[in-house]
Amino acid sequence: MGSLINSDVTEGCDFKPLDPEEFRKQAHQMVDFIADYYQKIESYPVLSQVQPGYLHSRLPETPPDEPESFEKILKDIEKDIIPGITHWLSPNFFAFFPATVSTAAFVGEMLCTCFNSVGFNWLASPAATELEMVVMDWLANMLKLPQTFMFSGGGTAGGGGVIQNTTSEAVLVTLIAARDQLLDVIGVESICKLVVYGSDQTHSTFTKACKLAGIDACNIRSIPTTIESGFSLSPSIFRKVVEADVAAGLVPLYLCATVGTTSTTAVDPVDPLAKVANDYGIWIHVDAAYAGSACICPEFRHYLNGIDQVHSLSLSPHKWLLSYLDCCCLWVKDSSSLVRALNTQPEYLRNKPSESNEVVDYKDWQVGTGRRFKSLRLWLILRSYGVVNLQRHIRSDVNMAKMFEGFIRLDPRFELVVPRQFSLVCFRINPKSHYGSNYIDMLNRKLLEWINSTGRIYLTHTIVGGVYLLRFAVGATLCEERHVVAAWKLIKDGADALLKRSEE
Amino acid sequence: MGSLINSDVTEGCDFKPLDPEEFRKQAHQMVDFIADYYQKIESYPVLSQVQPGYLHSRLPETPPDEPESFEKILKDIEKDIIPGITHWLSPNFFAFFPATVSTAAFVGEMLCTCFNSVGFNWLASPAATELEMVVMDWLANMLKLPQTFMFSGGGTAGGGGVIQNTTSEAVLVTLIAARDQLLDVIGVESICKLVVYGSDQTHSTFTKACKLAGIDACNIRSIPTTIESGFSLSPSIFRKVVEADVAAGLVPLYLCATVGTTSTTAVDPVDPLAKVANDYGIWIHVDAAYAGSACICPEFRHYLNGIDQVHSLSLSPHKWLLSYLDCCCLWVKDSSSLVRALNTQPEYLRNKPSESNEVVDYKDWQVGTGRRFKSLRLWLILRSYGVVNLQRHIRSDVNMAKMFEGFIRLDPRFELVVPRQFSLVCFRINPKSHYGSNYIDMLNRKLLEWINSTGRIYLTHTIVGGVYLLRFAVGATLCEERHVVAAWKLIKDGADALLKRSEE
Structure with a gap:
């Protein structure tokens, strides 16, 4: 001006x-x-x-x-x-899953803001598109994903990755790709016959995405899990549910398998589930929003076994790879199915590179048109820290969670509700008295309320298999062992006061 | 760690x-x-x-x-x-609509990143929710929206605003709210009967959002406009199209009216269109992504006449209110319809304030779960500059566009294709010779290619009513009169060279 x-x-x-x-x-x-x-x-x-x-x-x-x-x-x-x-950045934040951050991501975000490039298509900012392609391939490499998920393994119509804002959008766009691919064959009027599958532990955003996509709410299967199977989805039960749907004249569409559920970090077995799904031509998406990041360490990589058989995978570096919000990485094998469902060709965006089919136009991989230059953040993280430090970071969090798990095991008034797998510990107070389960639930509710009212730490709860439990999620970037030790002392103090009062 | x-x-x-x-x-x-x-x-x-x-x-x-x-x-x-x-921030960027920025928004964005608060519900960061409510009411005030779009005018079930990432999401969530409200009455199996309406000038994201929502592509009406009516949607033609659909047993659902289309900043007449739509119980959304911001100036406010009769309105401060990407403001009169369609209640997010119904949980107003503290940016803009300077900013851009319009009018080799209304000038070279329209189009294509190949300015094109035209969009934050003057000189130089060559 x-x-x-x-x-x-x-x-x-x-x-x-x-x-x-x-x-x-x-x-x-x-x-x-x-x-x-x-x-x-x-x-x-x-x-x-x-x-x-x-x-x-x-x-x-x-x-x-x-x-x-x-x-x-x-x-x-x-x-x-x-x-x-x-x-959320306090080292005493142990609620939900912490949202992780870093200096590298902060300065990367400053740079993204600085350029303010609106990379809807390649020409609108070639660097924004091409750096995202490079970084998504880098991350795919770190996760040892098959070449079929990488740009370097195919071409613009093949595999590759894209940064979405949230898992919700990653699920929505892949669901739409799967839906339109199928409706092209069976006719759009069959939309009410489409059935989608998750477990009762699948993130609530899955149901929401399905509703957005026009899937009849009656056809969203939330398959029960049990504490005995660690709340993971059973392939044999999944098969039975699919068979019943097919027998009823319905059309199976999409499975959302989770590696690291929100409540308890349960892992659905990708390999056997994919085998069932592939028998029925079901699109398989793996939501590894939280735990996927751990798979950059060889000792956790097995949780992605079978990933070569799925259609799409998402994980959110803002949960465990230090990226700040919001950053959800989505990989697909067949990007042309996304593009067919999501592309737009208004005249005012037409340009020679797009028409040459030599470039990726990311607007056709997402809900919106405009998009920010988010890959800068990931690029700065990967270069500033290197793969080795990111692995150390994951392991350090897991080790702090192990330490907390040890504290729980040593105190007979507490119990672990499910085995710890990553950096989340699911526990509750259970004084093993003759009290009924309602009373135990009430004790845990009171304990949580007392803990959070102190303002000194923040924990959240969940209910799984009818059990009310407390979640101790290690992962805030500034958290050190001393914070975990102090948190445990505070929780013990709360238990002391509560049990003393309840005995009076 | x-x-x-x-x-x-x-x-x-x-x-x-x-x-x-x-x-x-x-x-x-x-x-x-x-x-x-x-x-x-x-x-x-x-x-x-x-x-x-x-x-x-x-x-x-x-x-x-x-x-x-x-x-x-x-x-x-x-x-x-x-x-x-x-x-995109270059003062010589005249393409698309420029994406506007400011120091206040940059430091506001730094602060948003800093806190990294994931405000899915009120408790997860009360300030993030409450500042957004305040700022959305402030902006509604500046736009002289009726009280029914404000939090201060109702309650948590009434009117209010929310920041979305993009217009695409604003359209998608309101469309879903409208869809589910109607399907609750007529039954989910009628989804294939739903019809949605826009003009041939409506942004391509409208069609995309409709497809995402499961609307049959055959039922997306793109009503033709003409150069004579300035490419705005005719209420009488709209009524005829709706009547034909009703007669055919289809069910009208949603109208997207645009204030300031992307190609030429055409304005659909909100008031008479709303009267037609309301006769048929159609949800009316006004997409004012670009031009809505101008309505903070009294002399432009009339473009929103009739806004009291619509259901929802969106505008994007990243287009003209200096906010950096991505920031799309959406107001609705009946937020409960959004919440009914989009709410999720997983156990791990349950908390007392949410259950008290005294607070807004913005996750139920949007596609995703997590969300950033974007209102900080708008708050810093409004406080750092004040309403008066934002009005000056709009007027200054419009005046620079008027100046460019004057240059075009004075050069007989050029013509304005549609009247300028805001800060976009739609023009083309037309030497008024005996050459046919294909030749004129070709000249303009060549002119654009030459201009952009210099790297000195960036313009884009569109086609409306069969006419290929060049768009000169004033609005880059750093743009001053001298840049407009220099751009015009470059365009003239291009025309000189081109016409000389074509005469040889």
């Missing part, structure tokens, strides 16, 4: 929203603000203690007409925003 | 991916790198001049095992990445 020689608006000639020197000044101030925040992050309660509606009363009803100073805004962030933050 | 007292892996004890002092150092370096890039951005060719596959040959096939230095990576960004960038 500049001065307006022919303007009837004489005001506003001096508004420069991106003056490089003002940019430099404010961005440096923000770097220090953030570094200071990271330094003192342990001083804040992990779980925000504000009440619903706290912010509305603190802020004006309308935006200001005139500018306010950056210094005033920074003060308001301290005063009004930070109290309402649940500090 | 820390040292591992009980570890069987003794290596890797010193890998700290988020050491605050290392963070401070690298982030400061990156700020200077970016400020320098912004300072010298005019020295790069706007449109990248690399060939397909350029990057693959420059980078290794696999990631490094060991860390590489930040200095080396920065050098490689200069050497390998920047040549492949199409510089």
